Amino acid sequence: MASPTPRIALTPGEPAGIGPDLIVSLAQRPSAAQLVVIANPAVLAERAEQLRLPLEIRPFDHETPATPTAAGQIYNLPIPLQRSVQPGELDKGNVSYVMETLERGLDGCLKGQFDALVTGPVHKGIINDAGINFTGHTEFLAQRSGAEHVVMMLVSQELRVALVTTHLRLADVPRAVTPQRLAKTLQVLHRELGERFGLTNARITVCGLNPHAGENGHLGNEEQSIISPVLEALRKQGMQLTGPVPADTAFTPDSLANTDVVLAMYHDQGLPVLKHAGFGEAVNITLGLPFIRTSVDHGTALELAGTGRARQGSLETACEAAINMLARQRQ
Numbered sequence: 170m171a172s173p174t175p176r177i178a179l180t181p182g183e184p185a186g187i188g189p190d191l192i193v194s195l196a197q198r199p200s201a202a203q204l205v206v207i208a209n210p211a212v213l214a215e216r217a218e219q220l221r222l223p224l225e226i227r228p229f230d231h232e233t234p235a236t237p238t239a240a241g242q243i244y245n246l247p248i249p250l251q252r253s254v255q256p257g258e259l260d261k262g263n264v265s266y267v268m269e270t271l272e273r274g275l276d277g278c279l280k281g282q283f284d285a286l287v288t289g290p291v292h293k294g295i296i297n298d299a300g301i302n303f304t305g306h307t308e309f310l311a312q313r314s315g316a317e318h319v320v321m322m323l324v325s326q327e328l329r330v331a332l333v334t335t336h337l338r339l340a341d342v343p344r345a346v347t348p349q350r351l352a353k354t355l356q357v358l359h360r361e362l363g364e365r366f367g368l369t370n371a372r373i374t375v376c377g378l379n380p381h382a383g384e385n386g387h388l389g390n391e392e393q394s395i396i397s398p399v400l401e402a403l404r405k406q407g408m409q410l411t412g413p414v415p416a417d418t419a420f421t422p423d424s425l426a427n428t429d430v431v432l433a434m435y436h437d438q439g440l441p442v443l444k445h446a447g448f449g450e451a452v453n454i455t456l457g458l459p460f461i462r463t464s465v466d467h468g469t470a471l472e473l474a475g476t477g478r479a480r481q482g483s484l485e486t487a488c489e490a491a492i493n494m495l496a497r498q499r500q
Contacts, residue, residue, distance in 0.1 A: 174201070174202060174203055174234075174235040174236055174237055175201075175202040175203070175235065175284045175285065175491075175492055175495045175496075176202065176203045176205060176231075176235040176282070176283050176284050177202045177203070177204055177205065177283060177284060177285045177286070177287055177488060177491055177492070178205050178206075178207055178246075178273075178274040178277055178278065178282075178283040178285070178286050178287070179192060179204055179205065179206045179207065179274075179286075179287045179288075179289070179488075180206075180207050180208070180270040180271055180274050180286070180287075180288050180289055181206065181208050181212075181213075181270070181289040182267065182270075182288065182289035182290045182291040182292075182469065183259070183267060183289075183290060183291050183292040183295070183469045183471075184208075184209070184212050184250070184254045184263055184266065184267070185254055185255060185256055185257060185258050185259055185260065185263075185292075185469070185471060185474060186257075186289075186290055186292065186468075186469025186470060186471050186474050187290070187469060187470045187471075187473050187474050187479040188289035188290055188469070189208070189212050189213055189216040189474075190216055190220060190473070190474060190475065190477075190479040190481075191289060191465070191479060191481045191484040192206055192208070192213060192216075192243065192289070192484075193213060193216050193217045193220055193222050193224055194220070194222070194479070194481040195481050195484055195485060195488070196222075196224055196238070196240075196241060196242060196243045197222060197223075197240060197241060198240055198485075199237065199238065199239055199240045200237060200238040200488065201237055201492055202235075202237065202238065202284075202488065202491075202492050203235035203236055203237065203238055203244060204238045204243055204244060204488070205229045205243075205244040205245070205246055205283065206243050206244065206245050206246070207245075207246045207248060207270045207273050207274050207277075208245065208246075208247075208248060208270060209247060209248055209249065209250040209266070210226050210245050210247050211250065212250065212254050213226060213243070213245070214226060215254070216256070216475060219256070219475045220475070220477050221477075223241045224241065224242070224243065225241055225242040225243070226242075226243060226245045227242055227243070227244050227245065228244070228245065229244040229245055229246045231277075231282040246273065246277075248266060248269050248270050248273065249266070250263065250266050251263055251265060251266055256471075256474035256475030256476075257471045257472060257474045257475065258471075259292060259295045259471070260295075261295060261298055261299040264295060264296050264299035264301065265299075267291055267296065268296070268301065268303075271288070271291075271306070271309065271310075272313070274286045274288070275310060275313055275314060278459075278460040278462075279314060279459065279460065283460075284460075284461070284491075284495050285460060285461035285462065285463070285491040285492075285494070285495055286310075286460060286461070286462045286463075286491075287462075287463050287464065287484070287487045287488055287491055288306050288462065288463075288464040288465070289464075289465060289484065290464075290465055290467060290468045290469045290470075291303075291306065291469070292468075292469045292471075293305065293336075304335075304336040305335060305336045306455070306462075306464060307319060307321045307335055307336075307455050308335065308336065310455060310458060310462060311455075311457070311458065314458055314459055314460075315459075316457050316458050316459065317353075317457070318350075318353040318354070318357055318457050319357070319455050319456060319457035319458055320332070320354050320357045320358050320361075320455070320456040320457055321335050321453065321454075321455060321456075322358070322430070322453075322454045322455075322456055323440060323443050323444075323451050323452070323453050323454070323466060324451060324452050324454060324490070325443055325446055325447030325450060325451040326447060326450065327425075327446055327447065328420075328425065328431070328442070328443050328446055328447070329429065329430040329431070330430070330431050330432075330433055330439040330440060330442065330443045331354070331358050331430055331431070331432050331433070331439075331456075332432075332433055332434075332435065332436060332439060332440075333345075333346055333350060333351055333354050333432065333433070333434050333435070334346065334350075334434065334435045334436070335436060336436065337435065337436070339435065339437075342378070342434065342435045343378065343391060346378055346391060346395060346396075346434055347395065348395050348398065348399050351395065351396065351399045352399050352402070352403065354432070355373065355375075355399070355400075355403055355408065355410070355432065356403075357456050357457040358371075358373060358430065358432065358456060359371060359373065359408055361456040361457065362429065362430065364497075364498075365454075365456070365461075365494045365497060365498070366494075366497070367497060368429050370407065370408070370409055371409065371429040371430060372409045372411070372427060372428045372429045372430075373408065373409065373410050373411070373428065373429065373430055373431075373432055374410075374411045374412055374414060374419055374424060374427075374428040374430070374431045374432065375396065375400060375410055375411065375412030375413050375414065375431075375432045376412065376413060376414060376415075376416040376419050376431065376432065376433050376434055376438060376439065377391075377392045377396060377412065377413035377414065377415060377416065377434070378391045378392065378396065378413075378434045378435075379391060379392065380415070380417075381415045381417075382412075382413045382414055382415045382416075383413075392413045396412070396413040397413060400412060400413070411427070411428065412432075416433065416434075416438050416439070419431050419433075420442045444466065447466075448466065448467065449466070449467060449480050449482050449483050450466075450482045450483060450486055451466040451483060451486065452464070452465070452466060452483065452486045452487045452490045453465065453466055453487070454490065461491050461494050461495060461498070462491075463487040463488075463490045463491045463494075464487055465483040465484050465487055466483045467483055
C-alpha cells in the first residue's frame with residue numbers, strides 16, 4: 170500500500186543559478202510531502218550558509234516510509250559534483266551533474282521510488298555548449314520515459330495555457346502543426362484535465378496559427394486545411410472545443426470566462442500572456458508522462474544566485490500542484 174505521505178523528488182537544475190537558493194528557501198517551511206532533493210549536499214549547504222538560513226540535510230532512504238518534511242530540513246539523494254560551484258558562473262564541467270540529477274529523478278519515478286518530480290531551472294545554452302542536444306525538460310522526460318505524446322501546460326491562479334509545439338524555431342512551427350500532432354495534443358489535454366484536475370469534458374479554446382486565424386485563408390490556410398477539420402472530428406467525439414480563434418482575442422476576459430484552458434500553437438503565442446498575468450507564481454506541468462511532473466515558470470536567473478533576492482513562489486506552487494494532483498489520483 171502506498172504511503173499516505175507523498176514522496177516528491179526535486180532537482181535544483183543549474184547549480185550556479187537560483188535553483189539551490191529556491192530549495193533552501195522552500196525548506197524553511199514544513200511540507201505535507203517528503204521532499205527529496207537530488208543534488209550535491211555541499212552545494213545546498215554552501216548556499217544555505219550564503220543565504221544565512223538554517224538547513225538540516227537528512228539522508229534519503231527509499232525503503233523507509235515517507236514522512237512529512239519539517240521546517241528547516243530537507244531529504245537528500247546525493248549526486249557527485251564534477252567542479253566547485255560559483256553562484257552566477259556557468260561551467261560546462263557541471264553539465265553531466267545536471268543531467269544525472271534529472272536522470273535519477275526520472276528513473277526514481279518510473280521505479281516507484283518517487284510519486285512525482287518537481288524540476289528547477291536548467292540552462293539550455295550551457296547544456297548544448299557541452300555537446301548535449303537538449304531542448305528542454307519536457308522533451309527530455311518524454312523521450313527517456315517512452316511517453317507517446319506529451320503536452321506542456323502552464324497554470325497560474327487565473328489561467329491555463331497549453332502548447333501544441335514547444336521549443337522550436339518559429340520557422341519550423343508551421344510544418345510541426347500537423348493533424349496528427351494537434352489531435353494527439355487535444356486528446357492528452359482533454360484526458361488529463363479530467364484525470365488530474367477533475368475537469369470532466371473541459372472547455373478548450375484553440376488558437377489559430379496565423380494572425381486573425383488566417384482571415385479566411387488570406388493570411389494563411391492552416392486553419393482551414395488542418396486545425397478546423399481536426400476540431401470538427403473531435404467535437405463529434407464529444408469534446409467541447411472552440412476555435413480556431415485569433416490568438417489576439419483568445420485571452421480577453423469574455424473569452425476566458427467560457428474556457429478552462431487555451432491551446433496555443435507555439436511557445437510565444439500563449440506563454441507571454443500567462444507570464445504577464447502570473448510570472449513567478451505559475452507552474453509548468455507536463456501532461457502525458459507516466460508520472461506527475463511539475464516545474465517552475467522561470468529560468469536560472471544567474472544574477473540572483475546567492476544574493477537572497479530569488480523568490481521561491483513558483484517552486485512552492487509547483488510542489489503544491491504536485492501534491493494536489495497526487496491527492497486526486499489517490500481518491
